[in-house]
Amino acid sequence: MRLVVGVSGGSGIPYALNVLQALQQLDVQTELVVSSGAKRVMAAESGPQLADLTALAAHVHDDRDLGASISSGSYRTDGMLVVPCSAGTLARIAGGFADNLLSRAAHVTLKERRRLVLALREDPLPRPMLENMLRAHDAGATVMSASPGFYHAPQSIEELLHFVTVRLLDQFGLDVPGFRRWDGA
Ligand SMILES: Cc1cc2nc3c(=O)[nH]c(=O)nc-3n(C[C@H](O)[C@H](O)[C@H](O)COP(=O)(O)O)c2cc1C
Incomplete structure (x- = not known):
């Protein structure tokens, strides 16, 4: 399996690190753009x-390189x-702008009807952002928030990060080991 991982300027880079660690553990080939x-x-x-993230990726792309492999649907x-x-x-993704590699790769993902998952980080949410969330949803993206649940009784920040990673990778049918799922008990 091969996934593009885009890291943008929302607060919470540790989420990206946790996701990349899990993908490496799962033998998923990652195409990283920061x-x-x-x-x-x-x-x-x-x-x-940056070096902590790039060390975990199979391929690392410059966000200004609009000729990188992941800029093409082929x-x-x-x-x-x-x-x-x-x-x-x-906003770039919802508006169809493709002026950096991250937004171009997201546009390509939508046009090829592949799964695009967005882990948003912002609060409060102003109306333009709410509208952009709906636009991205209607274009085919799965809109999520980087906000962990607490029903697994987390004891550490690591466990909170892990919760978000598990739910994000669930969207790709990937089962991250070491997480006790809610079973109604
Ligand atoms: C320390 C810091 C924290 C930030 N946190 C957020 C955030 O949580 N959510 C957000 O939407 N923007 C946040 N920003 C602003 C974005 O990084 C900024 O709008 C940037 O232009 C986004 O560019 P990008 O989407 O191309 O990464 C933060 C900026 C800084 C410097």
Whole structure:
């Protein structure tokens, strides 16, 4: 399986790291593209840095390289995940703009009718963003939020990150090991 992972400038780069770790564990080939907004956020969060993310990806693409493999629908992938997805990247995707590689790859994912999952991170949600969420949904994307549940009684931040990763990768039919699913008990 091959997935594109887009990392944009929403707060929460640790979500991206956790997803990439899980995908590596699951032997999924990842095509990573990190926006300049995400690089700015990384510097501020002083958590995982670019090298931590790129070390986990099969291929790393420059967000300015609109000639990269993932900019074409003829390059086969099984879908794309944007984590975290900023309000700006959501707007580009919802509006059909393809002016950086991340938004181009998302556009390609939609046009090829492959699965596109957006893990949004913003609060509160202004009307333009709510409208963009609906637009992206209607265009075929799965709109999610980077907000963990608590019904699995998490004991650490790692477990909260893991919860979000599990739910995001569920959308691709991937079963991340080590998560106790709700069984009604
Ligand atoms: C420290 C920091 C945190 C940010 N957090 C968010 C956020 O949670 N959600 C969001 O939509 N934008 C956030 N932004 C703003 C975006 O990074 C900014 O709008 C950027 O242009 C997005 O570009 P991109 O979508 O191409 O990555 C943050 C910016 C900084 C510097």
